[in-house]
Amino acid sequence: MKELRIFCPATIANVACGFDVLGLCLDHIGDEMVVRKTGSGQVTISRIEGQDLPLEAANNVAGVSAMALLKALGSKQGFDMEIHKKIKPGSGIGSSAASAAGAVFAINRLLGEPFTLNELIPFAMEGEKLASGALHADNVAPALLGGFSLVRSYDPLDVIRLHTPGQLYATIIHPQIEVKTADARSVLKHSVPLKKAIAQWGNVGGLVSGLYTEDYDLIGRSLHDGIVEPLRSLLIPRFDQVKQASAEAGALGSGISGSGPSIFALSKGEHTAKKVAEAMTQVYADSGVAFDVHVSGISHEGVRPTMSGTP
Ligand SMILES: Nc1ncnc2c1ncn2[C@@H]1O[C@H](COP(=O)(O)OP(=O)(O)OP(=O)(O)O)[C@@H](O)[C@H]1O
Ligand SMILES: N[C@@H](CCO)C(=O)O
Missing domain, CATH: 3.30.230.10 (Ribosomal Protein S5; domain 2)
Structure with missing residues (x-):
């Protein structure tokens, strides 16, 4: 090939x-x-x-x-x-x-x-x-x-x-502002208080366990970030409102996608993920910031061929 x-x-x-x-x-x-x-x-x-x-x-x-x-x-x-x-x-x-x-x-x-x-x-x-x-x-x-x-x-x-539970869907709102990963990393602190670290590694363990047992409530309880999110969310317009609206629309939990500015929410089922998309849209509708909203399943496959070339 x-x-x-x-x-x-x-x-x-x-x-x-x-x-x-x-x-x-x-x-x-x-x-x-x-x-x-x-x-x-x-x-x-x-x-x-x-x-x-x-x-x-x-x-x-x-x-x-x-x-x-x-x-x-x-x-x-x-x-x-x-x-x-x-x-x-x-x-x-x-x-x-x-x-x-x-x-x-x-x-x-x-x-x-x-x-x-x-x-x-x-x-x-x-x-x-x-x-x-x-x-x-x-x-x-x-x-x-x-x-x-x-x-x-x-x-x-x-x-x-x-393991990826079958009914897990992501909703993503992408405000059209650029946040470079390098800049978003430069706002982070290099030491973490033990109390915050304990909460964080408890949540990582809870999330991994929730994925394997397909326990959607446990996944939701584990989607918290007390270390990075408080610092980076200041770079993202209406971050707290998006989180609150997502929760009210039924999302299991939400947070910053990567280093932002996109915000993601995870939901059980596509129907709820679409309701979360509507709720996110409403929060941004009069913000003056252009944005896209996506609903997506979690792919079991990563990079993949779409068409083979000439042999
Ligand atoms: N092929 C490429 N695709 C995207 N960005 C590229 C590429 N090659 C170089 N870059 C540079 O990488 C930077 C974008 O990477 P960055 O990690 O900041 O964004 P991102 O990948 O969208 O964010 P995140 O990793 O948080 O999801 C830009 O400075 C861009 O110019
Ligand atoms: N873990 C990286 C991901 C960047 O997409 C960061 O948050 O800086």
């Missing part, structure tokens, strides 16, 4: 209590990429549609991730990428991760899969480092593996794919 067209899904990182360790994969929101082998011996990006992003491979997360993979293999094979961007950079739903994960998935597939999906995560993290200065895996892991991911450890990297 010389060419692969893929869907690169959006993701929600942190999922409230799991800063840098939890993430989930959305099912139909995402970019497309076309990746093809070339004889140039280099990684190139010939086209980016939908957003104004760098075409130089060294300045684009897709290029950096691709080069990290090829360097690990010692491969001199050239690749060219086209990126059809639907997820806005700085949205909080893993725009950079979609490109990083897409690049390494496609190149790995075109090279006959020398790496497992889990083994691709560190290469995609190099792209995230370019975007935000931080080697976080909580967007690229679910973008590659699908479902929910837990980064149990960064050193050594140990990523676990978690």
Whole structure:
């Protein structure tokens, strides 16, 4: 195979209590990429549609991730990428991760899969480092593996794919303001009072348990973030109102999606998730801030081919 067209899904990182360790994969929101082998011996990006992003491979997360993979293999094979961007950079739903994960998935597939999906995560993290200065895996892991991911450890990297309950739906409101991950990380404190840490790791354990037992009330009780949300929510217009309206509409819980400005809520069932979407819309209707609202299931699959290229 010389060419692969893929869907690169959006993701929600942190999922409230799991800063840098939890993430989930959305099912139909995402970019497309076309990746093809070339004889140039280099990684190139010939086209980016939908957003104004760098075409130089060294300045684009897709290029950096691709080069990290090829360097690990010692491969001199050239690749060219086209990126059809639907997820806005700085949205909080893993725009950079979609490109990083897409690049390494496609190149790995075109090279006959020398790496497992889990083994691709560190290469995609190099792209995230370019975007935000931080080697976080909580967007690229679910973008590659699908479902929910837990980064149990960064050193050594140990990523676990978690069970996803079938009736879990996400609602996302994306206010059209850009919050760069690097900026949203710079507002964080580097030490956490023990009392807050206790509450947070209790909630991470509760959320993981709730996912496995499909206990939706427990999932809802666990969707709290007492560490990051109080600092970052100040960057997001009407954050508290969106949370309150989501709860009143029946959401299990809500929080900042990734580093924001998107806000997510999880609900049991699509019907409730749609009611939450209406409630979020009402909060933002007269805000003067343009916004999009999405309802999505949790995808069991991450990056995936949409059409095989020519053999
Ligand atoms: N292919 C790419 N797709 C998206 N952003 C890219 C890409 N290549 C480079 N970037 C840069 O990465 C930055 C966006 O990444 P950032 O992590 O801030 O946003 P995000 O991925 O939408 O957020 P989050 O990780 O919170 O979901 C921008 O500075 C953008 O120029
Ligand atoms: N865990 C990262 C995710 C960025 O999407 C952060 O919150 O900074």
